[in-house]
Amino acid sequence: MTRPSAERTRVRDRLLDGTRFLVASHARPDGDSLGSQLALAEALTQLGKEVRVVNADPPPARYAFLPGAAAIEVAGSVEDDADTAVVLECGTLGRTEVSGLAGRPVVNIDHHAGNTGYGAVNWCDESACACGELVFELIEALGAELTPSIATNVYVAILTDTGSFRHANITARTFDICRRIAGTGVDAAAVAARVFNNGSLGRLRLTGRVIDRMRLEADGRIAVLAVDEAMLRETGCEADDLEGVVNLPLAAGDVKAVILLKALGGGLRVSLRSKDEIDVRRVAVSFGGGGHRNAAGLTVEDPASDVRARLVRQVAAAIAESRPA
Numbered sequence: 001m002t003r004p005s006a007e008r009t010r011v012r013d014r015l016l017d018g019t020r021f022l023v024a025s026h027a028r029p030d031g032d033s034l035g036s037q038l039a040l041a042e043a044l045t046q047l048g049k050e051v052r053v054v055n056a057d058p059p060p061a062r063y064a065f066l067p068g069a070a071a072i073e074v075a076g077s078v079e080d081d082a083d084t085a086v087v088l089e090c091g092t093l094g095r096t097e098v099s100g101l102a103g104r105p106v107v108n109i110d111h112h113a114g115n116t117g118y119g120a121v122n123w124c125d126e127s128a129c130a131c132g133e134l135v136f137e138l139i140e141a142l143g144a145e146l147t148p149s150i151a152t153n154v155y156v157a158i159l160t161d162t163g164s165f166r167h168a169n170i171t172a173r174t175f176d177i178c179r180r181i182a183g184t185g186v187d188a189a190a191v192a193a194r195v196f197n198n199g200s201l202g203r204l205r206l207t208g209r210v211i212d213r214m215r216l217e218a219d220g221r222i223a224v225l226a227v228d229e230a231m232l233r234e235t236g237c238e239a240d241d242l243e244g245v246v247n248l249p250l251a252a253g254d255v256k257a258v259i260l261l262k263a264l265g266g267g268l269r270v271s272l273r274s275k276d277e278i279d280v281r282r283v284a285v286s287f288g289g290g291g292h293r294n295a296a297g298l299t300v301e302d303p304a305s306d307v308r309a310r311l312v313r314q315v316a317a318a319i320a321e322s323r324p325a
């Protein structure tokens with residue numbers, strides 16, 4: 001089920017040549033970044049490599065059960081004589097928020113459109129539903145054994161990045177990988193329950209509050225959600241507890257796109273979601289962000305008062321453009 005890929009072969013050869021690795025991914029990790037990192041780290045370890053997994057932020061609590069998660073180092077910079085850095089799931093090297101990675105050749109593996117190709121070797125495939133799909137193929141190409149722990153990590157990557165098998169880019173390849181994961185004895189329902197049914201009551205209350213304050217724009221086609229520090233404080237939550245909330249308004253048939261505004265700490269972080277052909281990545285890019293057609297994000301360091309209106313206008317334009325004339 002794998003497709004021929006010269007890039008994958010180059011990445012494989014580079015990894016086989018290396019001996020000491022740093023495996024990094026983006027700040028504020030999610031299921032795909034963590035699952036991809038931990039699966040690849042285990043495979044490299046199997047091959048006799050020395051591996052450090054380094055991220056700018058610790059894993060959210062719901063991912064603490066991932067095999068290998070306890071060994072993740074949290075650091076804003078690395079001083080290390082590792083010979084190879086593998087960066088997963090990052091459109092730019094800066095997304096890691098870990099400095100010092102580029103002190104050695106970087107292997108860049110990603111599935112985001114607009115990846116800047118910052119690596120010495122790059123494998124970027126937008127058609128993958130999750131970075132974990134690419135990592136699975138790479139592990140196979142490396143000749144490492146598909147253990148239940150590698151399988152669990154890849155499964156979490158795919159499960160979360162596809163919105164539980166609902167998003168775009170799910171293909172026969174996706175299900176073939178999952179079939180092989182299940183073949184190792186991974187209990188898919190149990191893994192999903194640990195990720196999704198293990199949150200705090202505070203998180204549930206926060207979700208209720210965010211949805212309660214939802215505003216509709218563009219004749220009800222855009223849902224705007226807003227979160228501030230006070231909402232987190234009052235519900236005893238962390239910013240991590242917002243993962244997935246941005247998708248909830250899409251459950252309403254009339255809602256075609258979602259704008260989530262997070263005024264936490266300094267700037268304004270914005271997540272965008274959309275249905276079908278509506279391209280919110282372009283909106284994110286115009287604000288200096290990035291992502292995928294249906295899921296994108298951006299940060300406004302110094303938010304002007306009209307930023308919400310500008311976002312609504314651009315998302316409304318994206319909706320209008322997606323309709324056949």
Ligand SMILES: [Mn+2]
Nearest residue numbers: 032130131161
């Ligand atoms: Mn991803």
